Amino acid sequence: MTDLGEGSPRLDSRRRDLEKDQAHVARGTYPPTEESLTRPIDPEEAEAQADRLRAVWDDPPGWRYWSAVNNSEVGVWYSMTAFGFMLIAGALALVMRLQLAVPDNELISADRFNQFFTMHGSAMMFLFAVPMFEAVSILLLPAFLGARDMPFPRLSAYGFWAFLIGGVFVMGSLLFDAAPSSGWFMYPPLSTLDEGLGTDIWLLGLSFIEVASIAAAVELIVGTIKCRPPGMRINLMPLYAWYVLVVGAMILFAFPPLIAGDFLLELQRSLDWPFFDPARGGDPLLWQHLFWIFGHPEVYIVFLPSIAVAAMIVPAAAQRPMVGYNWIVLSAVGTGFLSFGLWVHHMFTTGLPSISLGFFSAASEAVVIPTGIQLFAFVATLLAGRVKMILPMLWIAGALAIFTVGGLTGVMVALAPFDWQAHDTYFIVAHLHYTLFGGMVFPLIGGIYFFYPFIRKRTLSERLGRISFWLTFTGFNIAFLPMHLTGLRGMPRRVYTYPGDVGWDTLNMISTVGAFVVAAGILVFAWDLVRPKGAPMSTRNPWNAGSLMWSHDIPDQFWGVRSIPYVTSRNPLWDQPGIVARMDQGGYYLPDAREGLRETIVTSAIDARPQLVARVTGPAWCTIWAAVFTGGAFIFPTFSWYLPALLSGIAAVACIVWWLWTSTALIPERPMKDVGLGLSLPTYVSGPSAPGWWGVFITMLGDMVAFASLIFGMFFYWTARPDFPPPQAEHAAGGWVVASALLYTASWAATRAARPVQRRGRVPLAQVLLTAGALTATAGAAALVLSVSGLDPTSHVYPAMLYAVAVWTAAHTVAGVVMQLYCLAGTVWGKVLPEYDAPVWNTVLFWHFMLVTALGSAAAIGLLPRLL
């Protein structure tokens, strides 16, 4: 074994900057030598290893199956649930089309129609499009990366159960005639004045689902950057992984503004704080901004994963590597950025200055450049290869055609003067359905035909697939092409009926017929998906594709991969002959589970150098309980049951702490482990090498965005309203604000200081520091709340905004204090040792963000209003 320690000839290849904080670092040979990769393997030992792996990764038997956390199980549940919600939302659309088939129809009442279009849009967006991306990615990503599982399997499971509970709650309201009815974008004042529970169900139920979505996004980002196989540097990542990375980052920047908006709107509805009430200084337009800062990137969050699916199908159909890998990365990243500069194009008719409209119109046109590049890269790949018109490729071709039409009408409506004419008409309905069907539904179904052999080890029917395609494709165009004309003839969207003889009758009837043809196509597909299919396939790689996924085992094995390969190519199955056989024999990394633990390899973010054997979590009930109680905390306030909500919230925190304490960052039995091919890796790392640290970092990045949205709200009121802050307004108590800033800084400093002190083994001092940190943080939160307690938040939006910022910061302090106490308890009960201190690192990281939040709120509450 070549040792890479001091004086070794291959010292240069080390990464000192990545290892400086580590108690233990990788030792041995990396990259693996040719000799170690061809060394013969003892079949008997390999079989014993395989048995051990199988035992560790197997699903729990019987009814305990539902406690499974394997990505292969959770991914299937997740995607089937999302597909179920899609069918329900589609059924709502069919009822709406029936209602609109003829003029002056009385099939359903206006209010029910409002509930249906609201739930159709909300469910398609929040319960189908985004969760479906996350579900499919949870299912497929580890296979693309040759990983055993996602880095935080229990987090995926938690996200799924939260999604299920929230989705059933929101959809269930339809059965009680209590569903939200103010449209899927919930504009105030309609939504603030709405008397039923609908708006609250929407706000709280969907906030809950958004939290689950962000959890999944964190999981996917960390999975992409830390769970790639050794050797798969960033320039070799499958394009799917690139898109997952971009979309995950977009979710992180797009969802938090909506959560901030939900927070404000729900505060207005339950406590009458007038954020959107112009009579008391509020402004309904703030909601539109926050909603569309989420809502427009959302379109791309939906679209890019589907393009990612297409990017895996196209090379397989063309039987050659993608032309212009760099160009696709460019366009994915470029689209991710530019899509955030478009949101006001949903607000062209709100009377903003024309120069502002101009910026968003220009950015809307600019985003066409990267979007076009990726489509051209696909076309180029197809031209350069010898295309086999496999069924998935048919769906992708249909998607490209439909999406292009949607893109072209998009260029039209991005122009403000045209939009003024078409706004809120059926032209927009046609445009958005062309982009979403072309950009999401078709690629997704194509993707399911493509990936089904991997997921279920059987193939879907070629014949049913073609029938389904042609029904869906023709039905879609029959339904939506005439809507352009209906819209241009002036029919507004969201009307439950219309008078006859204004030129809309025939067009609407055609659309209704088309909608049922689409439904027939989707049902054929659904039947194909669930029908019994007989024996498993005989071939592992039915499309002769090049990605690692197609090294999967038939029959299915829960271990993900038998051994984690060393990858040197973008298409390992095409370019690295023998890789699958070698993986099967256990000839790569981590072929064994000697300790009886679920393990996967964690590598460095850019160069995928092995850093850690991560012990990942196994089946558990605590994740389900955590999801149930989190659900309670979100759902009870809908009915103004605040005490049960609070108790439920506390129970949720208790479940999560239990889950973290009992199964994450466990003290390993040995600091290092031999992973094969002459390499040993640490079994525990702290700080930036650890997936948990990245999880905290990425979550807090999203949290910062939500906080920034609140502060944006203050600036917004300042520009939009002459009376913000009102003249002679009472300000927050300056002394308390200063005290709070100082106390928070002290808490941060104590926590930060505790880390090196603890590492050097001076545990009692670290305990003192952590205790001091928790106490000063609590005092800081109290001071912040006291500073605003003299004001009346219902009187005007200015004190309401100060209250909202204070409440936000105080709530985060609770999390910060829980983390400090967790570390303290860890040092007392041996969960945190000087050498094994990952929780302390994560807490310090949280507190960096907490300090920014605290000082930002102090400035926003105490300083800014006095300057404005």
Add this chain to the structure above:
Amino acid sequence: MAGRDKPDLPAHRSLFRTILAPTVWAVHFLFVYGFSAVWCAKDWGAAGTLSWSITAATLLALALIVGLAVAMWRQWDYMDDNDYIHDLSTDEHRREFLGHAGFMLACLSFVAVVFSTMPAWFAGTCL
């Protein structure tokens, strides 16, 4: 010196450096939008002055983007080996890939910044 013998610095391993140019676009975009919103709301003066202020911000942003593009072009090091496919698991290929992607992102950001300046000249009014 052949590409594989060139020094590989921590900066060459930075994904954040690669996406710096679009970040400049984002900051520029937020600035011009926010600045003109405040300008119009607070009635700070003639629209012509606003257009010139935006143009000044644009020139600054473009200068930054060009600077980044040059740095990324150097990291791509195309003239050295005319390599535009970076599909090997080597330091050199990763370095050149990030440079290549960063260079193209800088080009896109350049165009996007120009796009978001045009309204200042073609629709430069608060009405």
